[in-house]
Amino acid sequence: MTPELLDRARAVLRDTPVVDGHNDLPWAMRAQVGYDLDALDLAGDQSPRLHTDLGRLAEGGVGGQFWSVYVPSSYTGDQAVSATLEQIDFVRALTERYPDRLRLALTAQDLETARTEGRIASLMGAEGGHSINCSLATLRALHRLGVRYLTLTHNDNVPWADSATDEPAAGGLTAFGEEVVREMNRLGMLVDLSHVSADTMRDALRVSEAPVIFSHSSARAVCDHPRNIPDDVLAQLPANGGVAMATFVPKFILPEAIAWTRAADENMRAHGFHPLETTPAAMEVQHAYEATRPRPVATPATVADHLDHMREVAGIDHIGIGGDFDGTAFLPAGLDDVSGYPNLIAELLHRGWSQVDISKLTWHNAVRVLRDAESVASTLQATRGPSIATIAQLDG
Numbered sequence: 001m002t003p004e005l006l007d008r009a010r011a012v013l014r015d016t017p018v019v020d021g022h023n024d025l026p027w028a029m030r031a032q033v034g035y036d037l038d039a040l041d042l043a044g045d046q047s048p049r050l051h052t053d054l055g056r057l058a059e060g061g062v063g064g065q066f067w068s069v070y071v072p073s074s075y076t077g078d079q080a081v082s083a084t085l086e087q088i089d090f091v092r093a094l095t096e097r098y099p100d101r102l103r104l105a106l107t108a109q110d111l112e113t114a115r116t117e118g119r120i121a122s123l124m125g126a127e128g129g130h131s132i133n134c135s136l137a138t139l140r141a142l143h144r145l146g147v148r149y150l151t152l153t154h155n156d157n158v159p160w161a162d163s164a165t166d167e168p169a170a171g172g173l174t175a176f177g178e179e180v181v182r183e184m185n186r187l188g189m190l191v192d193l194s195h196v197s198a199d200t201m202r203d204a205l206r207v208s209e210a211p212v213i214f215s216h217s218s219a220r221a222v223c224d225h226p227r228n229i230p231d232d233v234l235a236q237l238p239a240n241g242g243v244a245m246a247t248f249v250p251k252f253i254l255p256e257a258i259a260w261t262r263a264a265d266e267n268m269r270a271h272g273f274h275p276l277e278t279t280p281a282a283m284e285v286q287h288a289y290e291a292t293r294p295r296p297v298a299t300p301a302t303v304a305d306h307l308d309h310m311r312e313v314a315g316i317d318h319i320g321i322g323g324d325f326d327g328t329a330f331l332p333a334g335l336d337d338v339s340g341y342p343n344l345i346a347e348l349l350h351r352g353w354s355q356v357d358i359s360k361l362t363w364h365n366a367v368r369v370l371r372d373a374e375s376v377a378s379t380l381q382a383t384r385g386p387s388i389a390t391i392a393q394l395d396g
Helices: 003-015 025-033 054-059 077-097 108-117 136-144 175-187 198-207 255-270 280-292 300-314 338-350 355-381 391-395
Strands: 018-023 062-068 102-104 120-127 147-151 190-192 212-214 243-246 319-321
Touching: 003 338, 003 355, 018 120, 018 243, 018 319, 018 338, 018 355, 025 062, 025 077, 054 062, 054 120, 054 338, 062 077, 062 108, 062 355, 077 102, 077 120, 077 136, 102 108, 108 120, 108 355, 120 190, 136 147, 136 175, 175 190, 175 198, 175 355, 175 391, 190 355, 243 300, 243 355, 255 280, 300 319, 300 338, 319 355, 338 355
Parallel strands: 018 062, 062 120, 102 120, 120 147, 147 190, 190 212, 212 243, 243 319
Antiparallel strands: none
């Protein structure tokens, strides 16, 4: 990228910073230091251990971040709920520790206020329906604690929805799954369709009365991975009002990286690590493997190819960015950490994207989708009370 393009990119981000749909810093902090912000102070440079710290967020032009309050889908029942609560507690502790840099955000207006104040709006998204343990009351409790989206599944099915990376069981959403979507609409909690099967995507779009999001998914037509979004689903976003946030994970955006990552994952398991683990010990194993088997490397241009396609199919008003930092072992060159967003914006400027279009991608679309969900919730709450349905009643 030329210095001129990068200067232009940084100027765009000063006006309309990035609202990123997904960052796994909370789980990384849990795994590495048990949430101890004294042991790992995010006000300092943490580049040897993390993709994210406050300085690099500012350098990258981030103005809003959905922190993932993810727990693995191997956690089930009350264990999943408790671990999700611990993740939420960390995000709140994070915003309280750095009040001059971060602002807890619960509404679209909170995002705008944070931007005016020069702080990063900190939102929360729960990654996986296992976090609610088939309980609509638990869903409501998470919303009261500040969670503003729920990813319906993670890598495994839940009893009421199929995942993109598991064997189909429900054929999409069950009757209880549809009730989860309706209750999320009533609450104003965004329905996140990353990680779900294509049939679950289509069912959720059919049922949802509010805009949906994909917090970190790219285009399946560009890279044929089940975690990505088919064109027929992208084409439904204008009618729904939703937003698809392109991710940076190489195996989801670069076809050549799919087979390499599959082999690297097997190597991780052979060494006793979960493939998604990013602790220093796990990364030593990953880098040793990479040293003998060089990986295919994505770049900002790879991500831009997805964004070009998503803009063509869904329209400029329905795309965004969800990097998945600290939730993946490898990233594109030039998007190595949260300071890298200007490199992507410079690539888009090089391709002729206007400042108006980029401002929608980075800021306006994400703020609008949250505001629209709040508006739908206000209307629904005037006519509909909390659902007390159970999975046993609806699914038998």
